[in-house]
């Protein structure tokens with residue numbers, strides 16, 4: 220589903236590569252934690268997958284797209300098949316919960332009757348069935364993240380990318396978010412989650428890919444956050 224072949228990224232303003240000859244793959248349906256210290260290249264890797272930037276060297280594949288070489292007009296099609304969740308939720312503040320989720324479908328031209336059916340279904344899935352008319356400012360952090368996940372998932376993406384989705388949440392709320400991401404993964408969606416959350420990584424025992432100074436430092440099945448405790 221995802222394949223990086225000798226991928227490097229050097230930002231113009233920096234001498235040290237943010238990614239340095241990274242080769243790795245993620246199979247369809249996998250759940251993978253991407254870990255590493257601040258500045259190790261996790262967000263850069265996610266940005267390359269979304270074609271928010273292009274690699275300086277190597278090839279990035281998502282499904283059958285050569286992402287770095289994709290014509291600009293094809294980028295929206297790629298992004299339609301990828302859901303994204305961020306630490307800071309990124310909800311539209313002037314739209315209700317329901318409208319936030321619906322908007323993701325409106326921009327890709329889904330018919331109104333589909334939107335009317337699908338939005339309540341996905342809000343139920345994230346246990347926010349009763350809160351469709353709330354504004355984002357009226358939600359707790361955990362609720363806001365569940366709306367963001369509903370929005371990312373409503374179009375049934377092939378891949379869900381999550382950049383520190385639990386970074387702003389207390390451990391119990393974070394646990395609820397992880398349960399939700401696992402549920403989404405069980406539907407067949409590939410999940411790649413960048414995180415600093417040792418407790419979550421250690422409790423879930425999923426595949427762990429570690430970056431260190433832009434290099435692939437470790438790739439463990441059923442891994443833990445670190446070997447030193």
Ligand SMILES: Nc1ncnc2c1ncn2[C@@H]1O[C@H](COP(=O)(O)OP(=O)(O)OP(=O)(O)O)[C@@H](O)[C@H]1O
Pocket residue numbers: 230231232233236237255256257258259260261262263264
């Ligand atoms: N737009 C940019 N321009 C120049 N350098 C950048 C840019 N974005 C990131 N970098 C640099 O690239 C390296 C990797 O950054 P990146 O944000 O990918 O790391 P990260 O592992 O996601 O860190 P964090 O855990 O803090 O989010 C860092 O040295 C960073 O300073």
